[in-house]
Amino acid sequence: MPDTSDIRPGEVAIELPGAFDAGVYFIGRIRTPFKTRADCPKNTAESRAIGRVELDPRYAAGLQDLALYSHAVLLYWMHQARRDLIEQVPAHLGRPRGTFALRSPVRPNPIALAVVELVGIRATTIDVRNVDCIDGTPLIDIKPYFASTDSVAGAKRP
């Protein structure tokens, strides 16, 4: 349950709906060198660490042909994050910003995405470069990265 004591001044919590609309399966885990949130790099650009995706054997056949791609998108479930903050005050910003303008793990659906380099694929494990999540994070999807649609090199940010 969210602990309201960890809200910073300026942050805004909302009441979430009383029921979920759909369910997700955890299809594996991501093993990384980062044992706590404090250990994690701020984002994948700061991390050249090698992580290992451990896929539940049930889904092993889903990796067929993934090695044809150099990069993939991992979607994972930030299981330690509260879900009810709609405005947050990042330490580097010092003032509130909307949750949908942040990549914080704290969001109504705590799903993160990371673009990773595929280093080695075996039966149910994948070694990847550029991981930033805590060791043991539940995996929910793997997608091939398509530069044609996923890469917008000139996208602007503040």
Add this chain to the structure above:
Amino acid sequence: MPDTSDIRPGEVAIELPGAFDAGVYFIGRIRTPFKTRADCPKNTAESRAIGRVELDPRYAAGLQDLALYSHAVLLYWMHQARRDLIEQVPAHLGRPRGTFALRSPVRPNPIALAVVELVGIRATTIDVRNVDCIDGTPLIDIKPYFASTDSVAGAKRP
């Protein structure tokens, strides 16, 4: 429920787990010109269509400062897709490929991602360019696009 009659030769279905591991909230809907799956473009690169994200007013404050970014990632729930195919035979390929090497909506967690250009943001609606999903698709997240981590222009694909 999956209709096994729509499996193509060479496709493989698995038994999914008996229970979900986590739940998602639908936080809005995506309005597009595409009323059926047959109407949808194959991917966002083929679509310059303008779509409209309609956010549940509960989450309106989450959009604060999103306009500082030119692009965003939308995560949405492919509510019409079956979830149990682990190898699929795309029409353009003619042979089986693993689900995690495809961007098909059919996957254990039917979450799609699209990188969209932010055209206009109001209180609870966002006009976006490059949408490819069916009208009414449930939205589950909006994230600012960070070229530094999300753009890999040289990523290889077959």
